[in-house]
Amino acid sequence: MVADQLTPEQADRVFHALADRTRRDIVRSVLGGEASVSALGRQYPMSLAAVQKHVAVLERAGLVTKTRRGREQIVRADLDPLRRAAQLFEHLEALWRGRVDRMGELLAEPQKGPSR
Amino acid sequence: MTVINVHKDLSALTMIVHAEFDADVERVWQLWADPRKLERWWGPPTFPATVVKHDLSPGAAVTYFMTGPSGETHHGWWRVLEVDPPRRLRVEDGFGDAQGAPDPAMPTMTAEFVLAPRDDGGTRVTITSAFKTREQMEQLVAMGMEEGLKAAMGQMDALLAG
Numbered sequence: 001m002v003a004d005q006l007t008p009e010q011a012d013r014v015f016h017a018l019a020d021r022t023r024r025d026i027v028r029s030v031l032g033g034e035a036s037v038s039a040l041g042r043q044y045p046m047s048l049a050a051v052q053k054h055v056a057v058l059e060r061a062g063l064v065t066k067t068r069r070g071r072e073q074i075v076r077a078d079l080d081p082l083r084r085a086a087q088l089f090e091h092l093e094a095l096w097r098g099r100v101d102r103m104g105e106l107l108a109e110p111q112k113g114p115s116r
Numbered sequence: 117m118t119v120i121n122v123h124k125d126l127s128a129l130t131m132i133v134h135a136e137f138d139a140d141v142e143r144v145w146q147l148w149a150d151p152r153k154l155e156r157w158w159g160p161p162t163f164p165a166t167v168v169k170h171d172l173s174p175g176a177a178v179t180y181f182m183t184g185p186s187g188e189t190h191h192g193w194w195r196v197l198e199v200d201p202p203r204r205l206r207v208e209d210g211f212g213d214a215q216g217a218p219d220p221a222m223p224t225m226t227a228e229f230v231l232a233p234r235d236d237g238g239t240r241v242t243i244t245s246a247f248k249t250r251e252q253m254e255q256l257v258a259m260g261m262e263e264g265l266k267a268a269m270g271q272m273d274a275l276l277a278g
Binding site for chain 2: 028031088089092093095096097098099100101102103104106107111
């Protein structure tokens with residue numbers, strides 16, 4: 001888990017940033033690719049200023065970056081997609097290793113009762 | 117003794133796990149066919165699974181919930197896509213809502229289990245897990261972040277209560 005590498009101050013910012021449903025949703029939106037602040041603004045029933053505030057909180061937590069492109073502000077997840085994919089696969093691998101270990105333990109148990 | 121190797125293919129969005137068991141195919145198949153056995157390996161010890169509905173016929177479903185350390189439940193389901201007992205099972209694996217019904221907003225994965233007899237009486241099991249799309253995988257990553265945070269919060273609660 002990334003939290004190991006965060007200072008307590010950074011961890012506070014990350015936890016605070018992700019404690020809000022809209023901000024989690026913004027992170028999810030930009031995980032699949034970039035989005036402009038104005039496009040994000042159209043996605044939520046709130047003012048553009050409110051969305052900008054949410055993006056600023058995520059930016060301070062280091063979860064997204066914001067760059068200017070012409071008149072647009074572009075938001076991206078600040079994570080390398082392959083690294084994230086790899087992390088997910090690590091998680092999936094750990095899950096299945098655990099399951100296979102438990103399967104092995106079950107099969108090692110003596111069989112109960114006469115088999116019909 | 118369980119021997120296992122794992123092959124991950126990020127570009128194909130699949131993970132293949134090979135496992136070897138010193139038990140015959142019929143007995144290994146019971147790990148899926150017997151709901152009481154299935155619930156003993158599906159969920160991790162901290163989130164034990166309880167199988168509610170269990171029917172491995174084609175098109176039928178298995179439903180279950182997992183109970184977390186503080187009593188919270190997470191529902192999940194399988195839909196049987198293909199089955200050829202005791203050799204092969206392919207399911208769609210998804211999340212359920214609080215009532216256990218499939219949650220259409222949540223991503224699903226497919227899992228295929230292939231059991232092959234070995235000459236020495238053991239069984240080789242090949243498990244293929246696949247994400248449908250990169251987008252669904254990304255969604256699971258985002259959810260994983262939430263789950264990780266929730267787990268961290270839970271540990272904090274436990275520390276503070278201790």
